[in-house]
Amino acid sequence: MPRKAAAVTVLCAALFAAGCSSSGSSSSPGTASSSSATTSTSASASASATGSGPVNVLYAGSLVNLMQKQVGPAFQQATGYSVTGFSAGSKDLATEIKGKVHQGDVFISASPKVNASLKGASNGNWVSWYGTFATSALVLGYNANSKFASDIKSKPWYQVLTEPGIRVGFTDPATDPKGVLAVQAMTSAASKMHVPALKTLATDKADIFPEETLVGRLQAGQLDVGFFYTAEAAAANIPTVPLTGEDLKATYTITILNKAPHEAAAEAFVSYLLGSSGQAVLKQDGFALVTPPKVTGTGVPSSLQSMLSP
Numbered sequence: 001m002p003r004k005a006a007a008v009t010v011l012c013a014a015l016f017a018a019g020c021s022s023s024g025s026s027s028s029p030g031t032a033s034s035s036s037a038t039t040s041t042s043a044s045a046s047a048s049a050t051g052s053g054p055v056n057v058l059y060a061g062s063l064v065n066l067m068q069k070q071v072g073p074a075f076q077q078a079t080g081y082s083v084t085g086f087s088a089g090s091k092d093l094a095t096e097i098k099g100k101v102h103q104g105d106v107f108i109s110a111s112p113k114v115n116a117s118l119k120g121a122s123n124g125n126w127v128s129w130y131g132t133f134a135t136s137a138l139v140l141g142y143n144a145n146s147k148f149a150s151d152i153k154s155k156p157w158y159q160v161l162t163e164p165g166i167r168v169g170f171t172d173p174a175t176d177p178k179g180v181l182a183v184q185a186m187t188s189a190a191s192k193m194h195v196p197a198l199k200t201l202a203t204d205k206a207d208i209f210p211e212e213t214l215v216g217r218l219q220a221g222q223l224d225v226g227f228f229y230t231a232e233a234a235a236a237n238i239p240t241v242p243l244t245g246e247d248l249k250a251t252y253t254i255t256i257l258n259k260a261p262h263e264a265a266a267e268a269f270v271s272y273l274l275g276s277s278g279q280a281v282l283k284q285d286g287f288a289l290v291t292p293p294k295v296t297g298t299g300v301p302s303s304l305q306s307m308l309s310p
Contacts, residue, residue, distance in 0.1 A: 050078075050079045050080050050081075050268070051079065051080055051081055051264060051265060051268065052080050052081065053081060053082070053262060053265055054081070054082050054083070054084045054262060054265065055081050055082070055083055055084070055105050055106065055262050055265035055266055055268070055269045056084050056085055056086075056102075056103065056104045056105045056106070056261075056262065057072075057083055057084070057085035057104065057105065057106040057107075057108065057269060058085060058086050058087075058088075058093050058097065058102055058104040058106070058107050058108070059085060059086075059087050059093075059106075059107075059108040060087065060088075060089070060090045060093070060108055060109055060110040060176075060177075060211070060250075060252070061087045061088055061089055061171070061176070061210065061211030061212035061214075062110055062136075062178060062211060062228070062229050062231075062232040062250065063087065063108060063110075063232070063252075064087050064212055064215065065215070065232070065235035065236050066231070066232075066235050066281070066282075066285060067083070067085065067087070069235070070235070070281050070285075071083075071272075071273060071278060071281055072085075074277065074281070075268075075269060075272045075273075075278075078272065078277065079268050079272065081265045081268055081269065083269070085104075086102050086104075087211075087212045088175070088176075088210070088211065088212060089172065089176025089177070089178075089179070089210070089211045090109040090110045090111055090114045090176060090177050091114055091117075091174070091175045091176060091177065092175035092176065093107065093109070093114075094107075094109070094114050094115075094117045094118055095175075097118060097124075097126055097257065098117075098118065098123060098124050098126065103261065104257050104260070105256065105257060105260040105261065105262045105263070105265060105266035105269070106254065106255070106256055106257070106260070106266050106269055106270060107126075107127070107254070107255050107256075107257050108252065108253070108254045109130075109177075109252070109253050109254075110176075110177045110178060110229075110250040110251070110252055111177035111250065111251060111253075112130070112132060112251055112253050112296070113177075114253075115127050115130045115253060115255065115296075118257075119297070125258055126257050126258055126259075127255050127257065127258070127297070128258060128297050128298060128299040129255060129295055129296065129297030129298055129299050129300050130254065130255035130295070130296055130297060131253060131254050131270075131274065131293040131294065131295050131296075131300075131304075131307075131308045132251060132252070132253050132290050132293060132294045132295075132296070133252055133253070133254055133273070133274060133282075133289070133290050133293040134231075134251075134252045134282055134287040134288060134289050134290055135249045135250060135251050135252065135287070135288045135290065136229035136230045136231040136232065136249060136250045136252070136286065136287050136288065137229065137230045137242075137247075137248070137249045137288075138178070138181045138182065138185060138227060138228075138229060138230075138243060138246070138248040138249060138250070139227075139228060139229070139230050139233060139240040139241065139242055139243060140152070140157050140225055140226075140227060140228075140240060140241050140242075140243060141218060141225065141226050141227075141228040141233045141238040141239065141240045142218075142224060142225045142226075142238075142239060142240070142241070143218055143219070143221055143223065143224055143225075144239055145221065146221075146224040146225070147224075148160060148163060148166050148224045148225070149224075151163065152224075152225060152241055153241065156193070156244065157189075157241055157242075157243060157244065158186075158189040158190075158193050158195050158198055158245075159195070160225070161186070161198060161201060161225065162195060162197040162201065166224050166225065167207075167222070167223045167224045167225075168201060168207045168223065168224070168225055168226065169207055169208075169209050169214055169217060169218065169223040169225070169226035169227070170182035170183070170207060170208060170209075170214075170226060170227040171208065171209065171210070171211040171214060171227070172208045172210075176211050177250065178211060178227065178228075178229065178250065179208070179211075181227070181248040181249075181250070182202075183202045183203075184246075184248060185227070185243050185246045185248055186198045186199065186201055186202035187202050188245075188246060189243075189245060189246065190202070192245060193245070209223075214226050214228070215228070215232070215236045215238065218238060219236065219238070228240065229249070229250050230286045231282070231285045231286045231287045234285050234286040235285050249288075252287070253296075254270055254273065254274070254293075256270060256301065263301075267301050267303050267304060270304055270307075271303065271304060271307065274293055274304075274307045274308075275307070279291075292307065292308065292309040293307065293308050293309065294308070294309050294310075295308035295309065295310060
């Protein structure tokens with residue numbers, strides 16, 4: 001009887017320990033957070049990618065508010081990695097990557113075509129793959145305190161842009177895909193709506209500004225209107241009107257640059273942006289999500305392969 005009692009006591013203790021271990025595992029903050037967010041592979045990857053040190057993200061200027069005020073701080077809090085980076089027009093960034101002006105880990109472009117300029121031996125083999133993750137429509141943003149605000153809200157956009165004294169801003173088509181789309185919108189409307197002054201406006205270099213400064217100039221009252229993406233304007237609380245008659249948009253892509261000095265941190269960042277937390281912020285800001293993100297090219301790191309669709 002004493003031996004049987006001892007055996008029962010040991011067995012109970014073992015079961016109790018196992019039960020405590022199971023209970024502790026299910027109530028772990030990291031596990032509970034990941035489980036409550038989503039059961040997808042992307043969420044698990046995003047939740048588990050932690051570490052320390054920097055990740056250098058080179059990103060389209062239209063993402064300044066998203067990166068600096070939303071995704072960057074949230075990513076650091078969730079993973080421990082700190083985001084450093086540089087923003088500019090996507091074409092300009094590609095040129096600086098090839099010229100080794102900026103050393104980056106992650107490259108986010110507003111046009112898939114820009115990635116082609118970084119692929120292949122002749123371009124330095126900087127990019128071998130990229131994931132298309134979101135789109136955002138081109139719209140006309142305006143300063144609510146502008147004397148032209150009421151006209152912008154009540155008249156066709158292509159007429160208001162030619163009113164005397166209005167200050168218009170768009171980015172350089174030579175360095176930024178948004179500039180290309182803005183010029184395309186004005187040139188197209190000039191032809192279809194018979195507004196030749198709009199074609200002249202499209203070639204006016206005095207209205208060209210760096211992408212990363214365009215939001216600030218509009219908000220400061222230096223401009224009355226400017227061409228923005230829907231998501232970019234939403235993040236900066238800029239009121240907009242649609243470019244009626246035109247259907248133009250940015251297509252955002254992300255990749256890890258070959259020779260990235262902080263590869264683990266880069267994978268963690270991509271995993272976070274494409275995971276449940278990053279996708280929620282993108283959706284909140286008005287991005288149209290590409291679900292699942294679509295991969296182009298080869299060489300995707302194994303930790304990210306399940307998050308991207310061929």
